[in-house]
Amino acid sequence: MSSKELKKRLETLLFADIASFWLDLYRQKYRQLVNELSQWELIKNQPDGHDEDDWLLLQAIAFLTHKIDTLQHQLTKLDADHSRFIEKLSHAELKAERQFHILDYAATLGADKQQLQQDQEAFTRWFDEGAMINRYQDKVSELEQSLKFLIGKLGDLTHRYLCLHLHEIEQSWQTVNLESFFLDLLEHTDNDAIKNSLLEPWQTKLLY
Structure with a gap:
């Protein structure tokens, strides 16, 4: 999965069920969280066969x-x-x-x-x-x-x-x-x- 694809997946994961008001209020924090999480080394080591x-x-x-x-x-x-x-x-x-x-x-x-x-x-x-x-x-x-x-x-x-x-x-x-x-x-x-x-x-x- 490319870095761009990973960030997109993480955005979907983190933004799910978030009302637009809260998303706008915390948009900068969410963006920072997605960027940091996408760079976390452990997230790139998905085991084979794991959903x-x-x-x-x-x-x-x-x-x-x-x-x-x-x-x-x-x-x-x-x-x-x-x-x-x-x-x-x-x-x-x-x-x-x-x-x-x-x-x-x-x-x-x-x-x-x-x-x-x-x-x-x-x-x-x-x-x-x-x-x-x-x-x-x-x-x-x-x-x-x-x-x-x-x-x-x-x-x-x-x-x-x-x-x-x-x-x-x-x-x-x-x-x-x-x-x-x-x-x-x-x-x-x-x-x-x-x-x-x-x-x-x-x-x-x-x-x-």
Whole structure:
């Protein structure tokens, strides 16, 4: 299957049963998901004799768990870095020391050399730790939105797979192997928004 054909199949897979309103709202996220999934090495190794639709569906589920796990680790690190920043500021007595910690944290949040120069110059006008807190909150919000989108899509695809295999539902649930994944995420996240999005598939789509 060519890359173009694979992307087309994945679009059909991921966009199925999606209302046009939600498709328009999340079009960029869907496009990014299709591009990333089509480049995932494991999806190209379909075993002989395996139903192609089943294979793509299972690989999409596996990719989503990988992606969710990666973003959750990023969110955990983001929170830990922010806590360290606040702790350092609380012990900084000199203005120069506070500015050093602010710029150091700006770099941690992804500011490049040019942005850091602009931040340093802005100290004379308005720039302070409040700007860093806003950047942190923006990044948290962005990660939360991505995680909620991916978790919702994981619930949709898992529900579809289980519905296709109702005659062997217990074996199918073992095949997707999501119970320990969800429970581990619930145990290791303190983010209420993520916890709620993790619980939603259990309460609706994945319950029969």
